[in-house]
Amino acid sequence: xTPETNSTPNASVLRLNDADRNRLGxxxxxxxxxxxxxxxxxxxxxxxxxxxQNPDCLREMTALLxxxxxxxxxxxxxxxxxxxxxxxxxxxxxxxxxxxxxxYELDTQVRDNGATEVRLTVEELNQLLKEKLMPDLKSQxxxxxxxxxxxxxxxxxxxxxxxxxxFEQSRIEILPTLKKVIQFNGIEDWNKTAELHxxxxxxxxxxxxxxxxEEETP
Numbered sequence: 490x491t492p493e494t495n496s497t498p499n500a501s502v503l504r505l506n507d508a509d510r511n512r513l514g515x516x517x518x519x520x521x522x523x524x525x526x527x528x529x530x531x532x533x534x535x536x537x538x539x540x541x542q543n544p545d546c547l548r549e550m551t552a553l554l555x556x557x558x559x560x561x562x563x564x565x566x567x568x569x570x571x572x573x574x575x576x577x578x579x580x581x582x583x584x585x586x587x588x589x590x591x592x593y594e595l596d597t598q599v600r601d602n603g604a605t606e607v608r609l610t611v612e613e614l615n616q617l618l619k620e621k622l623m624p625d626l627k628s629q630x631x632x633x634x635x636x637x638x639x640x641x642x643x644x645x646x647x648x649x650x651x652x653x654x655x656f657e658q659s660r661i662e663i664l665p666t667l668k669k670v671i672q673f674n675g676i677e678d679w680n681k682t683a684e685l686h687x688x689x690x691x692x693x694x695x696x697x698x699x700x701x702x703e704e705e706t707p
Contacts, residue, residue: 505546509539509543509546512535512536512539513539513543513546513547513550515536515539516536516539516540516547517550517551517554519533519536520551520556520567520569521554522644523644523645523646524568524569524645524646524647524666524670525566525567525568525569525645525646525666526540526566526567526568527564527565527566527646527664528565528566528567529564529565534565537565537566537567540558540560540567541560541562541567544558544560547567551569555571555572555573556569556570556571556572557569557570557572559669561665564665566665566666568646568666568669570669570670580641583630583634583638584638584641584642586618586622587614587618587630587635587638587639587642588642588647588667588670588671589622589671589679589682589683590614590617590618590621590622591614591642591647591648591661591663591667592667592668592671592673592679593617593621593676593679593683594607594609594614594617594663595607595663595665595667595668596668596673596675596676596679597676600676606662607662607663608660608661608662608663609660609661609663610657610658610659610660610661611635611639611656611657611658611659611661612657612658614635614661615629615635615657618630621683622683632656632657635656636656639659639661642667645666645670646664646666647663647664647666647667647670648661648662648663648664648667649661649662649664650662
């Protein structure tokens with residue numbers, strides 16, 4: 490996934506007609522609320538098509554807001570990434586750990602198995618947390634808290650969730666957008682961050698671990 494670069498020197502949102510201004514407003518609201526536009530999702534095709542047809546205007550406006558735009562046309566995805574730490578997604582520590590575990594599973598399945606879709610159950614996620622990040626079981630998120638964390642990740646188009654009963658059998662699909670929200674150069678970088686959480690003698694904040702803080706912001 491690469492940033493849009495095919496700009497023209499005179500591109501400007503000021504020259505948009507009323508219809509395009511309205512569409513740009515829809516696009517920006519979607520990006521600020523969810524972090525990305527997934528054109529294959531129901532109801533998102535039109536605004537994704539507008540993004541693809543008007544990359545200069547979109548890039549110009551999102552740059553003014555402090556974001557860079559990345560596109561992956563094969564999967565009809567447009568995603569914004571904050572260019573300032575004040576705009577990054579801020580999470581509580583337990584949510585950060587869950588996203589780290591999901592990142593690990595996504596990276597492992599794609600790198601080792603060539604997977605194009607990565608899925609796991611909540612039960613498997615809990616096991617992954619226990620084995621890779623949280624050896625102390627008392628730190629494990631409760632079912633209610635896990636629901637909240639997954640709902641937040643789903644809101645920002647990082648995962649899809651098919652809820653089931655019991656909850657532990659709910660299935661999670663990890664979306665590639667996650668790798669733009671939590672960025673590592675590779676598994677070695679991930680291991681360095683994970684080790685900070687495993688070592689109880691080292692105090693580490695979410696901001697140091699992932700560029701994130703304690704509360705959610707757009």
